[in-house]
Amino acid sequence: MKKVFKSVDNTSEWFGIIARVFTVALILVMVTEVTMRYAFNRPTMWAYETSIMLGCAIYAMGFAYVERYNAHVRVDVFYTKLSPRGKAIIDVIGGLFVFLPLLAVVVYTSWQWMIKAWIIKEKMFETYWFPPAYPLRTAVAIGFAMLAVQGLVRLCRNFYLLIRNKNYD
Numbered sequence: 675m676k677k678v679f680k681s682v683d684n685t686s687e688w689f690g691i692i693a694r695v696f697t698v699a700l701i702l703v704m705v706t707e708v709t710m711r712y713a714f715n716r717p718t719m720w721a722y723e724t725s726i727m728l729g730c731a732i733y734a735m736g737f738a739y740v741e742r743y744n745a746h747v748r749v750d751v752f753y754t755k756l757s758p759r760g761k762a763i764i765d766v767i768g769g770l771f772v773f774l775p776l777l778a779v780v781v782y783t784s785w786q787w788m789i790k791a792w793i794i795k796e797k798m799f800e801t802y803w804f805p806p807a808y809p810l811r812t813a814v815a816i817g818f819a820m821l822a823v824q825g826l827v828r829l830c831r832n833f834y835l836l837i838r839n840k841n842y843d
Contacts, residue, residue: 692735769829792808
């Protein structure tokens with residue numbers, strides 16, 4: 675089981691690296707657009723949709739990475755004051771009744787959306803560039819699926835903490 679958890683954690687790390695690379699790419703795209711627009715009075719047609727695609731991919735690829743480090747935003751008025759076991763109880767209840775059911779719907783919907791985009795060769799239409807939308811739909815679907823897998827790993831670790839009263843790793 676440790677090998678499975680470690681491989682999921684490593685995959686989430688790679689997703690974090692991809693998100694960082696996409697962030698640098700987004701910065702370069704925006705610097706190029708601003709330079710072309712204001713220095714040369716020649717705005718580009720592709721920068722707007724490219725920045726949307728990169729921004730969405732950054733979020734999608736970053737979901738699992740953030741979950742791996744338990745760094746998602748939460749209302750922690752009481753949570754921070756709890757013991758590790760108390761935090762695990764809250765995380766298990768939230769995971770079973772909110773996180774996983776909601777994520778199941780989101781993963782299913784995003785995969786359906788991705789499959790349809792590939793079948794119809796969907797294009798983005800905000801500009802006259804019309805780039806393909808299916809790479810973005812794929813990144814979002816994979817990102818949510820990896821978030822679900824990383825969430826399951828976290829849930830298993832929390833169950834272990836509740837049962838054995840010690841951390842799994």
